[in-house]
Amino acid sequence: MAASIRTLALKVLSDSTRNIHHVSRCRIRHLCCRARIAGCRGYSDSTEGRSTHFGFQTVPEEEKAEKVYKVFESVAKKYDVMNDAMSLGIHRLWKDTLLHIMNPQPGLRLLDTAGGTGDISFRFLEYTRSMYDRQQRLKAKSHQTPSWQDIANHYVSDEAGCPQSRAVVCDINKEMLKVGKQRAEKAGITTGLSWVVGDAEELPFDDDQFDIYTIAFGIRNVTHIEQALQEAFRVLKPGGRFMCLEFSKVTNPLLARLYDAYSFQMIPVLGEVIAGDWKSYQYLVESIRKFPDQETFKEMIEDAGFFCVQYFNLTGGIVAIHSGFKL
Amino acid sequence: MRGLSGAFLSCFKISRGYYCRRSYGVLTGQQYSSSGSKQCDGRLYPSHIPTSSVQKAVLALGSGVAALTNPYRHDMVAVLGETTGHQALNKLRDRMRNDSEGYTILIERPRIRLSTLDLTRMSALPDGTLGREYLSFLEENRVTPDSRADVKFVDNEELAYVMQRYREVHDLLHTLLNMPTNMLGEVVVKLFEAAQTGLPMCVLGATLGPLRLSVSRLQLLVQSLGPWALRNGGHARCVLSIFYERRWEQNLDELRHELNIEPPPVNLIPSSKNTSSNS
Numbered sequence: 337m338a339a340s341i342r343t344l345a346l347k348v349l350s351d352s353t354r355n356i357h358h359v360s361r362c363r364i365r366h367l368c369c370r371a372r373i374a375g376c377r378g379y380s381d382s383t384e385g386r387s388t389h390f391g392f393q394t395v396p397e398e399e400k401a402e403k404v405y406k407v408f409e410s411v412a413k414k415y416d417v418m419n420d421a422m423s424l425g426i427h428r429l430w431k432d433t434l435l436h437i438m439n440p441q442p443g444l445r446l447l448d449t450a451g452g453t454g455d456i457s458f459r460f461l462e463y464t465r466s467m468y469d470r471q472q473r474l475k476a477k478s479h480q481t482p483s484w485q486d487i488a489n490h491y492v493s494d495e496a497g498c499p500q501s502r503a504v505v506c507d508i509n510k511e512m513l514k515v516g517k518q519r520a521e522k523a524g525i526t527t528g529l530s531w532v533v534g535d536a537e538e539l540p541f542d543d544d545q546f547d548i549y550t551i552a553f554g555i556r557n558v559t560h561i562e563q564a565l566q567e568a569f570r571v572l573k574p575g576g577r578f579m580c581l582e583f584s585k586v587t588n589p590l591l592a593r594l595y596d597a598y599s600f601q602m603i604p605v606l607g608e609v610i611a612g613d614w615k616s617y618q619y620l621v622e623s624i625r626k627f628p629d630q631e632t633f634k635e636m637i638e639d640a641g642f643f644c645v646q647y648f649n650l651t652g653g654i655v656a657i658h659s660g661f662k663l
Numbered sequence: 664m665r666g667l668s669g670a671f672l673s674c675f676k677i678s679r680g681y682y683c684r685r686s687y688g689v690l691t692g693q694q695y696s697s698s699g700s701k702q703c704d705g706r707l708y709p710s711h712i713p714t715s716s717v718q719k720a721v722l723a724l725g726s727g728v729a730a731l732t733n734p735y736r737h738d739m740v741a742v743l744g745e746t747t748g749h750q751a752l753n754k755l756r757d758r759m760r761n762d763s764e765g766y767t768i769l770i771e772r773p774r775i776r777l778s779t780l781d782l783t784r785m786s787a788l789p790d791g792t793l794g795r796e797y798l799s800f801l802e803e804n805r806v807t808p809d810s811r812a813d814v815k816f817v818d819n820e821e822l823a824y825v826m827q828r829y830r831e832v833h834d835l836l837h838t839l840l841n842m843p844t845n846m847l848g849e850v851v852v853k854l855f856e857a858a859q860t861g862l863p864m865c866v867l868g869a870t871l872g873p874l875r876l877s878v879s880r881l882q883l884l885v886q887s888l889g890p891w892a893l894r895n896g897g898h899a900r901c902v903l904s905i906f907y908e909r910r911w912e913q914n915l916d917e918l919r920h921e922l923n924i925e926p927p928p929v930n931l932i933p934s935s936k937n938t939s940s941n942s
Contacts, residue, residue: 605718609725612738614712614815 388559391622397559404557405509407616408452412511414611415453416519421606422617430655431552434581435459437648437657442468443499444547447571449536449564450554451505454516454529456581460548461528464501500527504546506534537563544573552581556627565640572662578642584649584656585629591652599624630656707820710813719746719816731871738812744864745816745826751861752822758901759825765904772824773908775808775831785911793918794911797838803932804844808834828903829860835907839919840892841927846872847880848931851892858896860903887928899923 386397395403411418419427434456440446442464448457479486507513513531520529534540536551536558549568558564568578586592599621607617628636630647633656637645642660649656705713714722726742733739759765773779785794801807811830817823833852840855842848850872857865873881900922910918919926 601715601718602721604712605714605721605725608722608742609729609739612736 389623389626391619391626400559401508403619407619408509409511410613411607411611411616412453412509412515415512415515418607418611418617421610422603426651430581430650431455431459433648433650434550434552434579434657435463437659438548438550438577438579440464440467440501440548442471442501444501445545446501446503446548446550447539447541447546448503448505449534449539449549449551449568450507450557451550451552452507452509452512452516452554454505454519456550456552457503457505457529458520458523458525460503461501461525468499502528502530504530504532504541506532506536506539508533508535537567539567539571541571543570545571546576547573548577548579550579550581553583555580555582556623562636562640565637565642569641569662574662576662578637578658578660578662580633580637580658582633582656582658583624583627584633584647584653586653587649588652591654595654630658633658707818708814708823710815711818711820711823712815713818714746714816722746722816727867734875740864740868741812741814741830742816743867744862745814747863748826749817749822751863752817752819752825755829755860755901755903756822756825759904762901762904764906765901768828768904768906769821769824773906774827775835775907777807777809779908780808788912791914791916792911793835793838793907793913793915796915797835797911800834800838804837806834806844825903829856829862832903832907836902838915839902839922839924840895841930841932843932846875847884847888850876850884851888854889854892855896855899858893859899859901883929891925891928895924 387394388397388400389395390400390403408415423430438460440460440463444464446457446460448454448460451457505513505516507516510533513533517531520526532540536554537560549572551564551568555561555564565578572578586595603621604614604617607620608614611617627633630649630653634645634647637658637660641662643663645658645660647656647658722742723746726739726746729736730739730743756769759769782798785798788795790796808831811827811833814823814826814830817826833856836842836852836855837844837848840852842851850869853865853869853872856862857869873884876884902922905918905922916926
């Protein structure tokens, strides 16, 4: 469970809740266990009451953000270790794939929401730097026999320097940002990175600021996903790209069973042994089940105003990357 | 081939249904029929986390490894005790039931916590009483009875209480046996507990603990303290059956005599308040 999960804030989505229920009810027809849960739980959030889901529990909206905050506060220190243990290191491949699909050019501004310990931002900076190096090498190769004019131009452009890619890591949880900062220091990344405490439902940035907005394993912890999507739309420049890496629904039934067995049996146990916290990891696996599936989420992104929305399934649907453009 | 895959899938269905009931916590009415009230998610007591046998096995293994590699992970020692101690806890509970005072404890379920102890009264007690010595022990070693983790993985409410009582009585055992909280003292207490309770975690701690001792201490352990602890653990009265909360005023030596515990052969706590005879 590579969840650079985030605690983002608070309100119930009326539409999305209905969508989630619709999706969940569809799943129930296929899986008898879920039917039992529906019976027991009674879906109180379909009423006008201000309650939402926290894993499989139902909690008042105002409490969800606080509970999610506490979860991440307690897991922050062992977060990266647990990610590796739970996903057997595969979360690194997922994040690399996100960067490959993003294919960022040097000089862009990235907003890494729910960035937590900074995995995506570090990869972004490294990718753009190596991309820049590669571009310089190609340029040098094509300039094997430059004319005097070319050489003069080359000197001028070199003085301008490499276009600096900048990544802003935004997270609601201070503990996660602290861990991220320590990682950055250890990795020796000093320039191009900033750390901001902020709520995905209410970003502390002006409109039209960023070229790319990413949220990796964070959006399912947001209380009002639609609001987070609208904020994403707001802070992106026209032509900007929204990218979301999140756990999603597995289509293959056999894989789904294996995945469920592993999630519910092993992950909380791993959480207890490695991080000493069963309940947080129980919440994490439950929150994955409550998140809408690929198609529903795609529709939600389209509703927020994004165009050319598409998704890519990774590892059989365990994880999906959704992408959309602001035009 | 089809039969095999069918069997495979049905096996998954069963295990999925099982863990669905367990982990999703849906009340099916089939589990925990012996216990009385239970919450909708299958929990028998507030800190209870229902687990399947597979999960318990992995927990036992993982916590064992974690506790051995990092001895400061007291929570892992606790988890190891809970996941491996079912049989021993049953025996302990039966032993407590057969003792009149132990039976009272099982009914009344006292808890040793700072909030339940009357510290002013206890510190006013004369030296040599259980209450006073216990308080001095807590102060000198800078420990508190509230630092014991809650029981999580025991699937029986009464046994969970027995486990919790065992944890809370541990510090009192230090006082009774007059053992400090350094490695040697802990190993001696673990030996006593292993002999008395038979909890696998105690046995493991008692066998692996000495590996971390220095040679001189190891000698001390093997020659005098170890045999003394084992012998006393065997013939002492069950320490969980004592209602310590009502015996604070009792003289410590008298209590030791009542419990059939000989005074320790070596005095590891050099304190003027120490009333036990020693060599």
